Amino acid sequence: MSVDKALAMITDCNVTWEQLRKIKRYSAGQNIPSERKICKRQEELIDGVFMATTQKLMQRSTRTKGLSLTDSAVVWMTKIEDTIGAHLEQHFMLDNLVPFNNEIWLKFGGDQGEGSTKFEVQILNIKSPNATRNVIVVLLFEAPDCLYNIEATLPNVSCEISNMNGKKWRDYTLRMFGFGDYAYLTKLYGLLGPTGRYPCLFCTLTNREIHAGKTPDVA
Structure with missing residues (x-):
């Protein structure tokens, strides 16, 4: 072998x-x-595809039960567009790619698990896009996904990710979407969460207005 x-x-x-x-x-x-x-x-x-370094990130302290700045491992992909392009070519050659309205849909998001936080890109126009083999991890750090850590590490990949939206691959247009659970998305949007003054991701109603049954204005 x-x-x-x-x-x-x-x-x-x-x-x-x-x-x-x-x-x-x-x-x-x-x-x-x-x-x-x-x-x-x-x-x-x-x-040359990945970069690795250490950054001061917030870690949970076993002594104080709070968060403190600690040197933490951070790894990110430096050639995201080339890597995704290679994956697209592979799926295209295997006839596994199903474009929608001449578009290829990609989703970018983050998830925390087993002591680390990872950000990934997935190609949606294929069978089983959420399968492990189809997940392209572009950023990983050994720390919780708190707002401070996201703001400190996301710039390593955010520009290349945002620049991919609207780009052409073969005769198709790439469309990038964000995904994640509510806890992650509130951090990404700069919200405090369900107990904050503005807990909703889709409207500007306050927490009190939502509990009072008010409906958001439709443009």
Whole structure:
């Protein structure tokens, strides 16, 4: 088995290193490359595509139960448009791309889980756009998704993401949408959340007006 094929198997099947070791024990005749060779190939593939650094981000303190600034790992993609273009080409060649009104829809958003926050792009005009293999992570940091951390890290990718909206790929126009749960979107819009004066993402009614049953004005 070649190094590239082993790396493709790990990626496509979500194989951990521990699982790979077990596979190697049960398939001695397959000549699966060593972890060192696979890691070296990974480094070659991502060289120049990702940037990694440390930034002062808010972390939850186990001592005070609050937040404090701590050096945290931050990684982001530097060639987002090229990477998404490569994914689109792959789906196009596999006849897996279904444009809508000569448009390709993309969505950008964030999510927190397992101690890190990641921002990702997904191509919507394909089968199972939310599947792990179709998620393109463009920014990740080891910290909670509080407003301070989002404002500190999002500029690493925001310009390239916003510039993609309306661009042409082949004969299609790219359209970028935002997505996320309510907690994330309130941070993105600069709102305080459900207890704030203006809790709604779609209108300017105050919290008191919403509870009083007032309906928003329709333009």
